[in-house]
Amino acid sequence: MSDNWTSIRSRWESIRQAVDGTLPSPGMGAALGAGRLGLSVNPVAITGEPGAGKSVLYDALTQAIRTGDRDSRRSPDSEKHRTAFRSGSRRSQASVVVIPGQASEERERALAATMGGTASPHGIIHVVCWGHNRTWQRSGQRDIEEALRREHPDVDRESVRAWHLRKEADDFRDLCERIIEKRAAKRLRWMIVAVSKCDLYWDRIDQARDHYIPGETGNESEFCTQLRDLADETSIDIAVLPMSSRLIRHQFLPGLPTQLFQLDDEQLGVLRTYFSDSLQGFLAARDRGAPNGGH
Ligand SMILES: Nc1nc2c(ncn2[C@@H]2O[C@H](COP(=O)(O)OP(=O)(O)OP(=O)(O)O)[C@@H](O)[C@H]2O)c(=O)[nH]1
Numbered sequence: 239m240s241d242n243w244t245s246i247r248s249r250w251e252s253i254r255q256a257v258d259g260t261l262p263s264p265g266m267g268a269a270l271g272a273g274r275l276g277l278s279v280n281p282v283a284i285t286g287e288p289g290a291g292k293s294v295l296y297d298a299l300t301q302a303i304r305t306g307d308r309d310s311r312r313s314p315d316s317e318k319h320r321t322a323f324r325s326g327s328r329r330s331q332a333s334v335v336v337i338p339g340q341a342s343e344e345r346e347r348a349l350a351a352t353m354g355g356t357a358s359p360h361g362i363i364h365v366v367c368w369g370h371n372r373t374w375q376r377s378g379q380r381d382i383e384e385a386l387r388r389e390h391p392d393v394d395r396e397s398v399r400a401w402h403l404r405k406e407a408d409d410f411r412d413l414c415e416r417i418i419e420k421r422a423a424k425r426l427r428w429m430i431v432a433v434s435k436c437d438l439y440w441d442r443i444d445q446a447r448d449h450y451i452p453g454e455t456g457n458e459s460e461f462c463t464q465l466r467d468l469a470d471e472t473s474i475d476i477a478v479l480p481m482s483s484r485l486i487r488h489q490f491l492p493g494l495p496t497q498l499f500q501l502d503d504e505q506l507g508v509l510r511t512y513f514s515d516s517l518q519g520f521l522a523a524r525d526r527g528a529p530n531g532g533h
């Protein structure tokens with residue numbers, strides 16, 4: 239699998255360079271073209287922590303949001319859609335379920351139903367955000383603050399980020415265990431780790447890459463360890479892609495300084511184009527009858 243990590247990393251690097259303008263960006267206008275529609279309907283699940291950006295990512299991929307639209311809300315229930323994802327002149331049909339992030343009976347039911355046996359998805363888009371989760375409710379924000387104050391009296395943006403990253407890794411371990419050990423998601427062929435909200439930490443994008451893509455060094459994050467296990471124990475095709483769905487300032491907790499976005503609409507378009515292209519590669523692999531997609 240180590241060669242795969244090298245190619246996953248180099249795909250990430252091409253995208254970074256295209257966003258920074260040091261590589262020509264792919265044609266954008268074509269993304270809205272009608273194109274030929276693949277025949278099969280691909281079941282896809284979008285998973286990830288509360289406030290990671292799942293609902294907004296779905297909207298961005300289906301071109302359903304425009305600058306200035308109102309912000310999203312917490313999704314207590316699964317969101318189910320039937321859609322066609324586009325990239326250039328290619329289109330593929332998909333039935334998409336966005337699993338709610340917050341621990342609840344509904345989340346458990348949705349995960350069990352989605353991952354269970356024969357009805358499992360062909361692909362998972364797992365959304366992470368390098369600790370920039372939005373905590374929707376005031377009570378949840380207070381819980382985080384109290385837990386952090388017990389560890390250290392000074393709560394800052396980095397400690398909140400670290401708190402979310404620990405939880406994100408636990409959540410990912412749970413997902414990987416469901417896939418590997420319980421042999422759930424029998425039809426699963428691919429997973430895209432969507433490293434979302436990159437606009438909030440583009441100045442540290444290399445650190446985020448090393449947090450999510452296993453590398454050559456021994457000092458890997460817990461997330462990398464889980465992803466490596468998943469790759470070693472299954473034949474799932476994996477991509478890890480930087481992504482940004484919309485430009486909105488981020489407040490880690492009330493009272494802490496706001497994090498500003500660092501990209502512009504054009505750069506967002508580049509990220510979305512690359513993401514859609516990779517997604518299309520996985521979806522179209524099924525129409526072509528190939529065992530694996532591309533990254
Ligand atoms: N800056 C920035 N903010 C984002 C991005 N994606 C989502 N957000 C914001 O992050 C918050 C959470 O996004 P959602 O898509 O609603 O999160 P979710 O994963 O669906 O959360 P749950 O419904 O709780 O599971 C919202 O305030 C979004 O506007 C992004 O790419 N960049």
Ligand SMILES: [Mg+2]
Nearest residue numbers: 292293312313
């Ligand atoms: Mg949501």
